[in-house]
Amino acid sequence: MNDVVKYEKIADEHLAVLRIDRPEASNAISTAVMEGLAAALEQARQDDDVRAVILTGTGDRVFVSGGDLKEFHADLTDEERVYEKMSQMRRVLETIHLFPKPVIAAVNGAARGGGGEVASACHFRVGADTATVGFIQVKLGIAPGWGGGVLLSKIVGRQKALALILRGDIIDARAAMELGFFDIVCPQDEILHYARMYAKPLTANSPKAVQSLLRLLREQESLPVTDAMERESRLCAQLWGTPEHDAAVSSFLSRKARKE
Numbered sequence: 001m002n003d004v005v006k007y008e009k010i011a012d013e014h015l016a017v018l019r020i021d022r023p024e025a026s027n028a029i030s031t032a033v034m035e036g037l038a039a040a041l042e043q044a045r046q047d048d049d050v051r052a053v054i055l056t057g058t059g060d061r062v063f064v065s066g067g068d069l070k071e072f073h074a075d076l077t078d079e080e081r082v083y084e085k086m087s088q089m090r091r092v093l094e095t096i097h098l099f100p101k102p103v104i105a106a107v108n109g110a111a112r113g114g115g116g117e118v119a120s121a122c123h124f125r126v127g128a129d130t131a132t133v134g135f136i137q138v139k140l141g142i143a144p145g146w147g148g149g150v151l152l153s154k155i156v157g158r159q160k161a162l163a164l165i166l167r168g169d170i171i172d173a174r175a176a177m178e179l180g181f182f183d184i185v186c187p188q189d190e191i192l193h194y195a196r197m198y199a200k201p202l203t204a205n206s207p208k209a210v211q212s213l214l215r216l217l218r219e220q221e222s223l224p225v226t227d228a229m230e231r232e233s234r235l236c237a238q239l240w241g242t243p244e245h246d247a248a249v250s251s252f253l254s255r256k257a258r259k260e
């Protein structure tokens with residue numbers, strides 16, 4: 001992390017909160033933000049005490065306004081340089097998408113262009129009631145640059161993604177919820193509280209079970225259905241011997257015994 005990406009650990013909730021902190025630029029993604037996010041994610045990955053991550057933006061107006069059009073248009077002049085810069089942020093989105101611990105986007109306000117892509121890379125999205133989402137790249141005559149259109153399609157389905165990306169409409173929080181993009185919507189001034197509440201069951205459950213299920217559910221998308229089903233049986237067998245499973249079963253059985 002650095003000046004433009006803040007990292008806060010909430011130790012007693014096993015959470016890391018990553019905050020994109022460029023309110024003067026509507027939290028646009030500059031090269032420094034890309035570097036800060038990569039470093040912050042690595043810190044959260046390495047900290048065994050962190051069981052989930054919340055990603056948000058500073059302020060009550062904007063989550064992320066997309067790529068920093070001022071920096072990019074000053075610096076990037078030919079296709080290969082644009083491609084390299086887009087790929088730098090695409091790798092950050094890949095890191096989020098493949099992150100071993102659940103990542104929750106707390107969409108505190110407008111998500112535009114790449115802002116929608118960043119939210120799409122997260123495993124869950126908590127939206128402020130004032131938030132708006134627009135995959136508006138088409139209005140700028142470009143495509144989503146960071147691979148987030150592909151991820152959007154996995155969340156809302158191909159047809160709805162096609163409409164959002166090709167039309168470039170800006171939708172409000174209620175529509176984002178109806179599409180299945182937001183998992184919950186909450187009052188804007190309580191967004192972090194709601195994101196923390198959303199994280200609670202994820203961090204309370206066995207980290208080994210949560211993390212291996214997250215991986216399994218991601219990997220099963222590219223497997224034949226019977227292979228994916230077999231992996232689920234294997235995972236259950238692997239988790240059977242863990243202390244968390246022993247404790248949960250003992251607690252259940254002793255509860256039953258107490259009732260008798």
Ligand SMILES: CC[C@@H](C(=O)O)C(=O)SCCNC(=O)CCNC(=O)[C@H](O)C(C)(C)COP(=O)(O)OP(=O)(O)OC[C@H]1O[C@@H](n2cnc3c(N)ncnc32)[C@H](O)[C@@H]1OP(=O)(O)O
Pocket residue numbers: 024025026028061062064065066067068069070071072110112113114115117136137140143144145146
């Ligand atoms: C390049 C990658 C591509 C992708 O992969 O998808 C993209 O992301 S392209 C970028 C697409 N995004 C946009 O076009 C969004 C542009 N911004 C807005 O629509 C609005 O700013 C907002 C996000 C809806 C917020 O509106 P508001 O609260 O009214 O603030 P202002 O518009 O006054 O902005 C304040 C301040 O922030 C600067 N700003 C906003 N967005 C960007 C941006 N993407 N890059 C750089 N700077 C941005 C804006 O210029 C203002 O600064 P000043 O000009 O210094 O006042």
